[in-house]
Amino acid sequence: MALSLAKRITEYKLAKELFVRGKEIIISREVQEMKKYTQHGRTTVFEHCVAVAKYSLLIAYYLERVLSISIDKDSLVRGALLHDYFLYDWHIKGHAQGLHGFTHPSVAMRNAVRDFDLNRIEKDVIVKHMFPLTPFPPRYLESYIVSVADKWCATAETFKIDISSYLISRINYSIEIANIDSSICPVVLFAES
Ligand SMILES: [Fe+2]
Ligand SMILES: [Fe+2]
Numbered sequence: 001m002a003l004s005l006a007k008r009i010t011e012y013k014l015a016k017e018l019f020v021r022g023k024e025i026i027i028s029r030e031v032q033e034m035k036k037y038t039q040h041g042r043t044t045v046f047e048h049c050v051a052v053a054k055y056s057l058l059i060a061y062y063l064e065r066v067l068s069i070s071i072d073k074d075s076l077v078r079g080a081l082l083h084d085y086f087l088y089d090w091h092i093k094g095h096a097q098g099l100h101g102f103t104h105p106s107v108a109m110r111n112a113v114r115d116f117d118l119n120r121i122e123k124d125v126i127v128k129h130m131f132p133l134t135p136f137p138p139r140y141l142e143s144y145i146v147s148v149a150d151k152w153c154a155t156a157e158t159f160k161i162d163i164s165s166y167l168i169s170r171i172n173y174s175i176e177i178a179n180i181d182s183s184i185c186p187v188v189l190f191a192e193s
Helices: 005-026 029-036 045-067 073-082 100-115 120-128 141-158 165-180 186-192
Strands: 038-040
Touching: 005 045, 005 073, 005 165, 029 045, 029 100, 038 045, 038 141, 045 073, 045 141, 045 165, 073 100, 073 120, 073 141, 100 120, 120 141
Parallel strands: none
Antiparallel strands: none
């Protein structure tokens, strides 16, 4: 379905902000491994994480502009991008350690701290994103936001509703360019494309 111009511009701006805030994670070769695994429906784990980061940002804009609540958007995006960084196919029996729904936040956390330097908000986002399925409630507002965005994206992806394909194509384009020349500034990338 063709996107309206206004929607396309919004997605373009969101992709730009998401790429700038999450660049270290988005372009990492290890994170690209998430493209190998399916999450819900036809959506890969990488696409799912990017979509969750996008909706987390949208919720953050709303809370900041309408309710004047301050959000740490860098930690929000980085945590969202890594919230399902478990790196296995959970559809195949035996790949998950225990019940995937309960154990994958801990696996994602283990992988994330191995590969990135994370702050306490980013760690909380990853390990608490399945609340209330997992019993410990989030400590930070950023974690609640990602948890809500995650549930919305999971539902839409399961029913094959297109919620982010244009934004994801923009992100993938930026990754390709960054791989060609990692010195190119992401802002310039978006301005030139
Ligand atoms: Fe998850
Ligand atoms: Fe998720």
